[in-house]
Amino acid sequence: MRAGQEVRREALAVGRAAKHVVTRPGRERDVAVQSLKAALAAWVAWVVADRWLHAPLSFVAPWVAVVLVRSTVYQSLTHSVQQVAAITVGTVLATAGGMALGSPTLALAAVLPVVLLLGNWPKLGDQGTYGATAALFTIAFGEPSLDTGTARVLESLLGAAVGVAVNMLIRPPVYLRSARDAVDSLLAETTRTLTSLADGLTRSWGQQDAREWDDRVRGLFPLISHLRSSVQWGQESAWLNPDRRRLAELRRLRGPYTHLAAVLEQLADYLADVTRTLVEASDESVAEPQPEPAVTSGYARFLRHVAAAVSAWGRLLPPPRPDRGDAAGELERAVEGIRDAREGTASPAGRRGHRRPAVVGPVRLPARRRRQTRRRARRPAPAQRRRGVDGPGRHGPGARGSGARGVGCAAVGCAAVRRAPVAVSRRECPGSSAPRRRPGPRAREGRMRVRVSRSGGARPGARRWRRRRRGRSARHGRGRRR
Incomplete structure (x- = not known):
């Protein structure tokens, strides 16, 4: 009774799928189109290999073509390369082993373990098993020879080309x-x-x-x-x-x-x-x-x-x-x-003029968790504070004046831009919690140069700047006259 119900349910499902193929676009129609394309690729590969080229192993071309009409053009191309490589490796090893050992039984025992191990190579993907299948066909069906192995590899290339061409040129699948x-x-x-x-x-x-x-x-x-x-x-x-x-x-x-x-x-x-x-x-x-x-x-x-x-x-x-x-x-x-x-x-309730409810915690808990997470993310690590490395919420250029304002200061902290010409003070970052630093000598020189340029080259400002520069050089032992 249960088996009959299962059969009836499956038959109804097949009928609905067949109706959907005809009546409306959908997954069922895509599957039907890909199946018809695979059958067409196998037929074309058979005609080319058997009727036109008269290949000795004409079944290899349609066998490869039918499995390479994949769900995407990219998969068809990549799987064709992997499958042809696996078939080539299996055919070469099986031909060499069969010709060297002379016995199909010994050749299968020696070649199949090696080919199966090579089939697990990640570069071959899930196409590695075709190497073992090709080795089995090469040894078990007919006498292994160089001509037979070459024909098998060439026919697999023909089948791969036909499968990829059919999938790419006839209604290539795009999944929207x-x-x-x-x-x-x-x-x-x-x-x-x-x-x-x-x-x-x-x-x-x-x-x-x-x-x-x-x-x-x-x-x-x-x-x-x-x-x-x-x-x-x-x-x-x-x-x-x-x-x-x-x-x-x-x-x-x-x-x-x-x-x-x-x-x-x-x-x-x-x-x-x-x-x-x-x-x-x-x-x-x-x-x-x-x-x-x-x-x-x-x-x-x-x-x-x-x-x-x-x-x-x-x-x-x-x-x-x-x-x-x-x-x-x-x-x-x-x-x-x-x-x-x-x-x-x-x-x-506070905006309605009466007392705020006492119980808000359970529903407000996610927001409280998120606020705590943001505070922890903004707080710089101790190692960053010691080394002067840039951390969220402060500039960390150290004493060399290598910091600059970054983007997104209020959200993710101030990102420092290396090799900036002046040191950055706390006033340049409203969200910074770093102590205010005294500008370095290079920053003071830059400010004095700005004042001189703004004055239009006025002599008092220029003389004042040169006197200060001369005094600083004398203190450091660089401007003394002999």
């Missing part, structure tokens, strides 16, 4: 649809998760609800990984692909999809922190109390606006969608709502 499907699945699941969490926080909830939310949030990470792998798969399908029209579309999609994966991964990390905190707060064995309704309602409003922003952003992504509508306006309104809800969450 898998990335689009991955984006749609990720956006839909993220929106449903945010909405479910927001709806749950507005009513009474317990530890079971918090665990379900946590499991649902953790289910977003495999979808994000699937989106990244789909984008990478599409990028690989663009290598050595002559279809320029679809490649241009792929380049337009790659940037937005990669950015979407990065942003939604940060959102999933934040939601995982929140749900883990809710699980801890709902545990009766933990003394930490649950958040009050005033806090959870503010977070629910915040999450609803985030869900609306994610949904609107997804409709703005390329390619243009039929349900796009006023997605840009919806996104702007959702962002404004996020800002208002975030301000209300930061002070849920």
Whole structure:
């Protein structure tokens, strides 16, 4: 009974796949097209090897061609090189062993272990087993000879060329649809998760609800990984692909999809922190109390606006969608709502004129963790303070005056640029906590030169600068007159 149900289920699945091949584009149609291309490559290789060239081992060419119609043009080319190399090694060793030993049994016992070990070479990838297959065919079928081995290698080259040419010239595969499907699945699941969490926080909830939310949030990470792998798969399908029209579309999609994966991964990390905190707060064995309704309602409003922003952003992504509508306006309104809800969450009750709730800790815990992490990241290490190495939040040029202002001072600290002409003081970096340093001699000289140039070569300023320079040289023993 169970076996009959399994057979019926498989038959229905095959029927649905066959219907999808005809009715709509998708994975089923891609698989069918690649299968037909492999059959065509095998037929062309057979005709060329057997009917035109009259090769003695005409079955080798279609055998190689049928397995080299891979899912991407890049894979077809790289696997063809690996497979031909493995077949050549196996054929050469089998021919040499068969001709030297004279007995097929001894030749197989001596050659196969060596060929199988060479097949594990990483440069051959997963094509190393074809070397052992070629050695087995060379020894077991017919008498090994130099002419037979040469014909086998040449026919494998013919089959590889036909397989790569068919895959490259006849509808070369470019995988855009898998990335689009991955984006749609990720956006839909993220929106449903945010909405479910927001709806749950507005009513009474317990530890079971918090665990379900946590499991649902953790289910977003495999979808994000699937989106990244789909984008990478599409990028690989663009290598050595002559279809320029679809490649241009792929380049337009790659940037937005990669950015979407990065942003939604940060959102999933934040939601995982929140749900883990809710699980801890709902545990009766933990003394930490649950958040009050005033806090959870503010977070629910915040999450609803985030869900609306994610949904609107997804409709703005390329390619243009039929349900796009006023997605840009919806996104702007959702962002404004996020800002208002975030301000209300930061002070849920103090802005309404009554007492601030006492219990904010469990929901505010992720933000507190992030602030502590930022403070630790900004604090320079002790070894950096001792050596004067540049660290976050301060310039570390030491006494030689080799520091300069960097980019992103408030966020990641001041990055020093080596061999700067002047020393940097604390005034040049508002976020610096380093003690104020006295400018060195070279910096003072630079300031005096600036004053002289600004005065237009005035004699009093120039004489004052020369007197000071002469006195300093005399103190150091360089300007004394004999």
